Amino acid sequence: MAASKIKIKRNDVVAVIAGKDKGKQGRVLRVIADKDRLLVEGVMMIKKHVKPNPQKNIQGGIAEQEATIHISNVMLVDGEGNKTRIGTRIEGDKKVRFSKASGNAIPEKKKK
Numbered sequence: 001m002a003a004s005k006i007k008i009k010r011n012d013v014v015a016v017i018a019g020k021d022k023g024k025q026g027r028v029l030r031v032i033a034d035k036d037r038l039l040v041e042g043v044m045m046i047k048k049h050v051k052p053n054p055q056k057n058i059q060g061g062i063a064e065q066e067a068t069i070h071i072s073n074v075m076l077v078d079g080e081g082n083k084t085r086i087g088t089r090i091e092g093d094k095k096v097r098f099s100k101a102s103g104n105a106i107p108e109k110k111k112k
Contacts, residue, residue: 006033007086011109014074015083016043037068044069
């Protein structure tokens with residue numbers, strides 16, 4: 001299903017360029033590569049009806065959570081806050097991602 005390599009990674013900041021949340025920005029929580037979809041913080045909020053579960057300490061009711069968004073509807077936001085496409089190049093002995101808009105390298109996010 002995935003035609004091309006996904007260049008957006010977890011913890012990247014992306015901007016939504018199409019759909020009901022156009023203009024919003026958020027951090028990527030999860031990448032679903034085989035379906036070309038992303039879970040972005042604060043984007044594509046849906047209401048989900050949750051059953052109470054006392055064993056897991058879940059109260060129940062109507063909860064809001066993020067739904068996945070297709071990767072074609074987002075663009076990476078580089079360090080300067082510009083929406084950009086992503087390229088890769090080799091600097092020294094490391095392969096780095098860079099912003100096609102400015103040409104600057106995109107720093108790797110630290111894992112939490």
